[in-house]
Amino acid sequence: MAVAMSYCCKPSPFLGRYPTHFHSGKSKPGRVVTALQAPRISALFWGANKSPEPKQIDTNLSLGDFTLTGSGPEGGISEGKPSKISLSVISSISEVSSTEWDACSLDATGPDKYNPFLTHAFLSSLEESASAVKETGWIPSHIIAKDENENTLGVVPLYLKSHSYGEFVFDHSWADAYYSFGSRYYPKLQCCVPFTPVTGPRILVRNTLFKDQVFDIIVSALKDLTAKYQLSSLHITFPSEKEWDRLSEKGFLQRIGMQYHWKNRNYKNFDEFLMDMKQSKRKNIRQERKKILQQNLTMKRLRGDEIKARHWDSFYNFYRNTTDNKWGTPYMTREFFHNIGSKMGDQVLLVVAEEGGELVAGALNLIGGDTLFGRLWGCHPRAYYPNLHFEACYYQAIEAAIELNLSTVEAGAQGEHKIQRGYMPVATYSCHYLMNQSFRKAIEDFLVRESTQVKRVMKLLHDSGPFKEGVH
Numbered sequence: 172m173a174v175a176m177s178y179c180c181k182p183s184p185f186l187g188r189y190p191t192h193f194h195s196g197k198s199k200p201g202r203v204v205t206a207l208q209a210p211r212i213s214a215l216f217w218g219a220n221k222s223p224e225p226k227q228i229d230t231n232l233s234l235g236d237f238t239l240t241g242s243g244p245e246g247g248i249s250e251g252k253p254s255k256i257s258l259s260v261i262s263s264i265s266e267v268s269s270t271e272w273d274a275c276s277l278d279a280t281g282p283d284k285y286n287p288f289l290t291h292a293f294l295s296s297l298e299e300s301a302s303a304v305k306e307t308g309w310i311p312s313h314i315i316a317k318d319e320n321e322n323t324l325g326v327v328p329l330y331l332k333s334h335s336y337g338e339f340v341f342d343h344s345w346a347d348a349y350y351s352f353g354s355r356y357y358p359k360l361q362c363c364v365p366f367t368p369v370t371g372p373r374i375l376v377r378n379t380l381f382k383d384q385v386f387d388i389i390v391s392a393l394k395d396l397t398a399k400y401q402l403s404s405l406h407i408t409f410p411s412e413k414e415w416d417r418l419s420e421k422g423f424l425q426r427i428g429m430q431y432h433w434k435n436r437n438y439k440n441f442d443e444f445l446m447d448m449k450q451s452k453r454k455n456i457r458q459e460r461k462k463i464l465q466q467n468l469t470m471k472r473l474r475g476d477e478i479k480a481r482h483w484d485s486f487y488n489f490y491r492n493t494t495d496n497k498w499g500t501p502y503m504t505r506e507f508f509h510n511i512g513s514k515m516g517d518q519v520l521l522v523v524a525e526e527g528g529e530l531v532a533g534a535l536n537l538i539g540g541d542t543l544f545g546r547l548w549g550c551h552p553r554a555y556y557p558n559l560h561f562e563a564c565y566y567q568a569i570e571a572a573i574e575l576n577l578s579t580v581e582a583g584a585q586g587e588h589k590i591q592r593g594y595m596p597v598a599t600y601s602c603h604y605l606m607n608q609s610f611r612k613a614i615e616d617f618l619v620r621e622s623t624q625v626k627r628v629m630k631l632l633h634d635s636g637p638f639k640e641g642v643h
Contacts, residue, residue, distance in 0.1 A: 227262070227305065228312045228331055228400060234258035234392040239318075239381050256316050256324055256385060258392045263311055264295050264328075271323040278378035285540030286371040288364045292514040293537075294328055300507035303365040307502070308333040312360070314392065316376075316385055325376040325385045327393070331402075332361045337502050339368035339584045340408045340428060340601045345614060349403060354607065360397055362407040366502045368430070368584045369544055370599055373410045390421050394604060405604040415600040423602035424615050427622050429629055431587075431594035433565075433580040436642070438573050441566070444593065452591050452637040459558040460566060466556055469525045470563070472571055475517040482521060483508040486533040489549025496552075503547075508535075522567045524559055532556065534563040536571070543572045545582040565592050591637050596629040 236257045261267065269291035276289040287293055297303035298311060314327035335342050338361065349356035362373050374389050376382045397405045407418060419425050438444045445453045463470065473482065487505045494501040511519060520543070524532040532550040536543055545568050548560060568580045582594055590596070603618075605611040 227310055228260050228396070230260075230262045232260040234260065234314070234396060237388045239384055241381070254319065256318050256388065258314060258316050258389065260329075260396070261311075261313050261315055264291060264298060264313055267291070267313070267315055267323065267326060269295075272326055272375075275323060275326045275375040275377055278382075279372040279375040280540070283540045284371075284542075286369070287515065287518045287537040287539055287544070288367050288369050289328070289371055289375065290515075293511060294364070296507055296510035296514060297365055297503075300504045300510050302503050302507045303330065308336070309361075309365055314389060316389060323377070324379070324382075325374065325389055327362060327374055327389060328364060329393070330361045330363070330365065331358050333357050336500060337366040338363060338406075338408055340406070340426065342406070342603075345404075345610070348613075349607075349610065354403070356403045358400075359403050360393070360405040362393070362405070363409065367546070368409055368599070369581060370409045371411060372414055373407050374414065386417070387421075390418065394422070397604065397606060403606060407602040410600055410602060412598075412600055415602060418602040423604045424611070424618055425622075426601045426603060426618050427625050428599040428601065429596050429625055430584060430599050431582060431589040432597045433569055433572070433582065433594045435572055435576075435578050435580075440573060441570050444569060444573070447639060447642045448593065448637050449639055452593075456566070456592060459561050462558045463524075463562045466559075467526060468531070468556065468559065470567055471523050471525065472567060473521045473523060474519065478512050478519060478521050480509065482523065482530065482533070483512055485530040486521065486523075486535065486549060489533050489551065490547055491549070492552045493547075493549040520571060522563050522571075524556070524563055532559055532563055534567065536568060538575065538577070541577055542579040542581055543568055543575070543577050545580060561592060565589065565594065569593065587632075590632060593637060595636055596632045598625075598629065 234257075236255050238255050264272065272291040272294075276291075277285065280286050280289065301307070303309040303311070310331040312329045312331045314325075314329055315323060316325035317323055332338075334357065335346060346356035364371075374386050376385045376389070379385075393405055407414075407423070410418065415425060436444075436447065445456060448456070484505070487503075487508055490503070490508075491501050493499070515537070518538050520536040520538055522534040522536065523530055530551075531554070533548070534545065535547045536545050538544075545564055548564050550556065550559065565580075565582060568582065572578075572580050580594070582589055586594075603614070605614060
């Protein structure tokens with residue numbers, strides 16, 4: 172959990188001590204920052220400081236040419252021996268063809284781990300619908316690596332951010348600390364899938380004999396870009412565990428988080444899954460599902476052409492009802508949902524609930540190589556339907572995963588209530604590269620302690636889980 176910080180005379184047991192010789196170099200008018208006292212945790216909630224609009228990174232900025240060593244002709248994508256690659260920044264994913272981008276994405280994940288959120292279709296839908304654009308604080312600044320034959324060897328989804336919303340890895344307290352010391356945390360670079368806490372590779376590189384060299388060159392270029400534009404930091408959120416470890420070797424701080432996922436143990440149907448659970452949990456789930464029938468609700472799972480424009484319009488209204496009720500931000504526009512519906516076809520699974528033929532709720536899922544990804548949920552504002560959220564988001568997803576022979580359901584961020592419904596804690600990862608060494612040290616100390624606590628909580632939750640003894 173991220174925390175807000177204030178300053179006192181006692182050292183923090185979580186964040187360590189800032190060196191007293193540190194100077195911010197960017198004091199506010201009328202304020203002199205000469206020495207810093209150690210911080211302490213003072214609150215679990217904070218208000219975001221208003222951030223200036225970030226300067227846009229130069230369009231088509233060249234990050235340089237780099238030599239590839241030891242690459243043979245059999246390692247190339249096309250004929251000839253690649254000897255160098257050039258890296259540049261592009262201001263829209265539309266500047267890369269979907270074929271080139273998706274080839275990098277698919278090679279990075281492998282077909283079995285295909286990740287729909289890393290596709291050109293999903294990311295371009297965010298931009299084209301004005302969901303992740305400059306006006307919303309997400310300036311696309313993607314990296315593209317090409318060889319001398321104009322073959323695309325790697326891509327990176329990257330954004331210049333003026334805030335920390337829509338990321339699901341909380342660093343608001345870090346921004347507050349920078350601000351308190353007279354320094355600017357925003358703008359920052361964010362390597363991620365906007366509004367999407369789904370694990371997957373972030374440095375998307377073609378599968379060639381020199382892929383490790385390309386990966387290393389891209390990471391070095393990302394760090395150089397952060398320094399060139401005098402940004403506070405570079406964040407890579409929800410990378411794969413393998414990437415997380417590699418980035419640690421390149422000076423990134425490691426952070427872990429926690430989500431709740433359902434695991435398919437080769438179940439033939441939902442009842443077989445229930446038999447793995449303790450009796451009390453099994454009984455509770457059956458009672459919750461029975462209440463859906465008692466409310467005369469009909470559940471449907473729609474894919475591809477089965478999802479019509481009216482479904483997306485209704486779902487958008489449900490989504491807005493959810494964000495409005497939870498004081499949230501409706502990150503996605505109405506156009507976004509229509510876009511993914513038209514672009515992603517059968518990769519989209521929309522669970523809907525009907526009452527008397529009228530749509531009253533929906534849950535959006537995307538289908539990956541071995542995983543069903545639950546994303547967004549919403550319900551009609553006029554009435555409350557007990558247990559409908561659990562049915563639409565969790566139980567329908569489990570049934571769909573069993574039918575599609577998928578190994579996992581990722582049901583999104585947070586929610587300990589998922590545990591008693593069969594979704595167990597798993598670790599998630601993020602990497603952080605901070606330019607200011609004094610802040611870096613303080614945050615590093617905090618992350619070590621935070622990781623210990625997260626691992627301890629995960630163990631406790633697993634030990635008290637809903638499954639019978641011996642079910643792993």
